[in-house]
Amino acid sequence: MSSTRIHQSPLTPFKTTQFLESLIQKDHSGALKRQFYPAPEENDINDGHEDPIGDQLKSPIPGLVHRYRNRVLLLTSSDCFALCRFCFRKTLLTKRKNIFLQPGHIARAIDYINEHHEIWEVILSGGDPLTRSDHDLQTIFTAIEAIDHVAIVRMHSRAPVVNPARITTRLTTIFETYAKPFYFVLHVNHPAEMASEVLRACSQLRKSGAILLSQTVLLKGVNNSAPVLADLLRTLVKNGIKPYYLHHCDRAWGNSHFRVELETGREIMADLRRSVSGICLPTYIFDIPHGYGKVPADRSYLNNTASGWQAIDQDGSQHILPII
Numbered sequence: 001m002s003s004t005r006i007h008q009s010p011l012t013p014f015k016t017t018q019f020l021e022s023l024i025q026k027d028h029s030g031a032l033k034r035q036f037y038p039a040p041e042e043n044d045i046n047d048g049h050e051d052p053i054g055d056q057l058k059s060p061i062p063g064l065v066h067r068y069r070n071r072v073l074l075l076t077s078s079d080c081f082a083l084c085r086f087c088f089r090k091t092l093l094t095k096r097k098n099i100f101l102q103p104g105h106i107a108r109a110i111d112y113i114n115e116h117h118e119i120w121e122v123i124l125s126g127g128d129p130l131t132r133s134d135h136d137l138q139t140i141f142t143a144i145e146a147i148d149h150v151a152i153v154r155m156h157s158r159a160p161v162v163n164p165a166r167i168t169t170r171l172t173t174i175f176e177t178y179a180k181p182f183y184f185v186l187h188v189n190h191p192a193e194m195a196s197e198v199l200r201a202c203s204q205l206r207k208s209g210a211i212l213l214s215q216t217v218l219l220k221g222v223n224n225s226a227p228v229l230a231d232l233l234r235t236l237v238k239n240g241i242k243p244y245y246l247h248h249c250d251r252a253w254g255n256s257h258f259r260v261e262l263e264t265g266r267e268i269m270a271d272l273r274r275s276v277s278g279i280c281l282p283t284y285i286f287d288i289p290h291g292y293g294k295v296p297a298d299r300s301y302l303n304n305t306a307s308g309w310q311a312i313d314q315d316g317s318q319h320i321l322p323i324i
Ligand SMILES: *Cc1c(COP(=O)(O)O)cnc(C)c1O
Pocket: 053, 065, 066, 067, 068, 071, 072, 073, 123, 294
């Protein structure tokens, strides 16, 4: 592939994998290419935000985000196998901001978790945590296993879709030997991503004892259609993966061409409720900008009022958002 054909965004370098390229070749819908190939609209950075969900505001030490009392996010890696054009951490990833867990800083993050007895769950995110070496992952799992008050480890990754070869026996052995429940949340957006190699990687994860969930971002031109999402959700459930979240797209820099109106998202969810089984339904979720956290995108938390959108966070505080 010639890189001269590709429009270069000032914000996000272009990065895919060989495996993803093979899927893109086969995908006549164009939904996969749209997620990973730069578009001219990316230069339109006036209406988005560098850190839309406020990670930096809630990061007590580099690599760790403590937004909710009972769980922490470990930003395990600032790297991904492929770069999604709509990413909400894209500028943080590409500028290599010091919010990610540096190779030498695992012990510091573990100390923080050890000292905070209210932490019940540790979530490995990034970047993609599976870009870290097996050795580093083993270190993290071993350290967390020894902390009595941590009941659950969860990992959010796109690796099975963009680089299924990363799911090796050596890797799954780490999960298999880990004594506590391990939840693996697959980032997947379109049925064309559910290739046989991907399903095989998921099956290997399942055999290691991991409990599989999925998260999907609602994206214009990719999956803003109830039939497309119904297909994806059924395929996930058929393969032992429980749909967890459907994310309303965060207003990140340069992703305006991917955003779907919240009311449209609600209509798609209503369509899905009519067309798929209850176990196929994810929660449509909205992240209140600037660190106020996630809430379901329904009327008990989000209402369109005369002064703008009114969001009610988990503590009951109200936030007026001119646009969402
Ligand atoms: C999204 C997120 C979580 C996880 O939230 P769940 O609703 O439990 O999936 C945890 N910490 C931070 C900082 C997050 O952004």
